[in-house]
Amino acid sequence: MSALPLTDPQTTRRDKRIVWGIVGLIAATVLIGTFGPARTKPPALAPAEDPACAEWGDGCKVCRRLESGFACSLPGIACTPGAMACLRGTGEP
Template sequence: MPITAPHVTRCPASAFGAALAFGVALVLPALADEPGVSPLPKPELTLQNFGRLNPDCLEWTNGCAVCRRLEPRQARANHPWSRRGLVKITCSTPGIACQPRELVCEAKRSR
């Protein structure tokens, strides 16, 4: 008896084309996104960074807590590593049930 090869089915061209189109549809959007092109997001305005973003504001609040910019003290002559020359900001502790409102500058630096 002659040996016959098992029946091999060939993938029709339409199935190959569909698989190729599906693969291209998955890959092209990923290649189109360029991560370095998108603009930097605007920093979220929080009670803590409001002072850095508004250097002329000396005191600000959100209705729950109050923050103040303290006057920088002079660095001590015999301690050059002293942090006294840095800008200092202090904030009060908000109440437990307080609902913060919009941040408002309460006192501005006079020029």
């Protein structure tokens, strides 16, 4: 009885090409992610720094832009501040 080969040489070559193709795709993906341009948004202006925001607050205190600067209310005793947000733009009533 003759022993049959456990692997076919043609199948082995094809498998090696598939493995190297996968390795190449992974390497290309990592390189593109590392050296590609970063997609970042510019940082948003804080409401106090944004000239288009006339009034802003955090749920506890409200600040308003005046000709002489800006003025803010005092927060209540049991107030939990949230995120600072623009409440009224300069063109709004």
